[in-house]
Amino acid sequence: MTFKTPIIPLKQTIIGEAKTLDLEAICVFAATGFFLDRDSYYKEQQVLRPATRYRLDDSKASFLEANPYFKWHYSPKERPFEQVVDEFATLFETIIQEQSQGKKVILPLSGGLDSRTQAVALKHLGMDVQAFSYAFDGGHDETRYGKQMSKICGFPFQAFQVTKGYLWDSIESLSDLNHCYSEFTHPRQMAFLDCYRHMGDIFNLGHWGDVLFDDMGVPDDLSLEGQVQVILKKIVKKGGMALASSLWKSWGLDGDFESCLQARISALLQEIDIPESANAQIRAFKSMFWAPRWTSVNLSVFEAAKPIALPYYDNRMCEFICSVPERYLAGRQIQIAYIKKRMPALAKLTWEAQRPFNLYTYSYNKMPWNLPYRLVNKIKRLTNSQPYIQRNWELQFLGGSNDQALKNWLFKSPSFDTLVEKEVRERFYRLFKEENAVFYSHPVSILLTLSVFSKKS
Structure with a gap:
């Protein structure tokens, strides 16, 4: 049989039998929170790579042939920025309309740009939308942003509160969905599966917009060695290197873990081979190896309730990004301009990452203009007798x-x-x-x- 994987797959496809534990691969998982490239828990199993046509044997236990049909590249087409924004608007709205036309859309909202961009497109297209947001019990609250956006757009809105200890009643069910390919405190949506089933027909999710529509914050002529260090800093979690190195040593594996991980990342970057732009090369690395092996894994939780649609995962969006000059991608310019163009009222709401500023004023998020906000915020933290919950593990551990x-x-x-x-x-x-x-x-x-x-x- 033949099988074609998307440029950014929504789910990982594993072939082969579960026999021998791949301890080196598990160490990478321990450091980063995801398995790298084709790795799985077992040496005999491998995950099919993105953007590839496979011919599998009849048992689906191995592949007989693999032919990539898309390779990430940097081929900027010079044109005015306004034209790029118009091209994005047309493509983004076309994809969303194809994915969700005639369905009631379930839309998670946050204080960031990706979900706001989706809200703009869904409103512009006249879609039937049910919006929602989360708040941590005793801490971080995205519902205030969701409520404001929903009110402007005229979307019905539901607020959910992530509560203490929900994980322990659902941990084995969650493992049945993500098969332990991601740790369990990130998919807070697991706490609300039953609620989702009654909210609409399809999720419209904004995953990966923040990667595709931004630069990677490096000079385009950054060396390969420099790129390896940037990627390590991005993917290795706090404490992850220490745990992975301890497991590597306890299992008696050859060499040292950190050197092996660096060598592997370097080899994968050389395989991508975009010498014109380090930003484009790092974006490609993340899209090939991080998106499908980390971001996509917990999409299975949403999909357990309703079908999912991800406009930024669409093959056409990936191809579009390769044609956009890096100077237009830097700083989320395209999404910001699109929101201003279609719905200025949403652009005037606070951008969480630049609070208290919005999409018109965020350039003032620097001294001395942000000093009053920073002082007030610090006083609130110092005078608050209760710990402020910022991360789901605080509620679960x-x-x-x-x-x-x-x-x-x-x-x-x-x-x-x-x-x-x-x-x-x-x-x-x-x-x-x-x-x-x-x-x-x-x-x-x-x-x-x-x-x-x-x-x-």
Whole structure:
């Protein structure tokens, strides 16, 4: 049989049998939170690469032939910026109309640009939309942005609150959806699956717009070695290198983990081969190896409730990006101009990343203009007696009942004893509890994921 993978796949396609654990691949997962390139948990299994036509054998256990049909490139077509914005508007709205025409759209909203851009297009196209946002119990609240945008657009709106400890009742169901290819504290949507089923017909999700429509913040002539370091900084999570190196050593693997990871990233970058632009090359790396292996994995949670549509994942959007000069992509200019063009009222709302400024005033987010906001914000933090919750793991790992559930998975799972040495588990749990919870939350979350994997496998 033949099989064609999208340029950015919505889901990973795995072929082969689950036999021998690939410990080197699991170390990469421990460091970054995702598996790299074709890697899976098992040496005999591999994930099909993006943008490739495959001919599989009849058992679907291996491929007989693989032919890439798209290669990321940088072929800028010079034209006025206004023309590029018009081209984006036409393409973006065409894709959204094709994906969602005649359906009630479920739209997650945040204080960023991607969902705001979607809201503009859906409103312009006259779509039937049900919007929603999340707030953390006792902390970060995106619902105020969602409410404001929904009011301007005339969308019905629903606010959800992410509560403490929901993870423990749903962790095995979540592992059935993402198969332990992502840790479990990122997909907060898991807490609201039953609600989603009654909200509409299809999700319209803005994933990956922030990568495609921005530069990577580097000089275009940055060396290969420099690009490797930039990517390492982007993909390796806090505490991830320490955990991966500890696992590498405990499993007796050859060499050292950090050097092996650097060499592998360098080889993948050389394979992409876009010498004209380091920004385009790093964007391609992220789109080939990060989007399908991290971002896409937890899309399965949304898809468990309703079908999903992602306009930025569309092949045509990827091809369009390759034609846009980097100077137009820098600083999210195209999305900002599109929102201003179609709905100035939405452009006047606060941009969360540049608060308290909006899309007309964000250039003033620097001294001395942002000093009053920064002072007021600091005073609020200092005078608030309750801890401010910014991340989902704080709601799922902290507190007595959460801690007990976490320890049960880390230390009372017989199957996990055969995978990760007890000393490694105890050390990173102790560092999380006693030294720096923020820095070591990722290692603890990865260990939890590996514990669930060892039980399910």
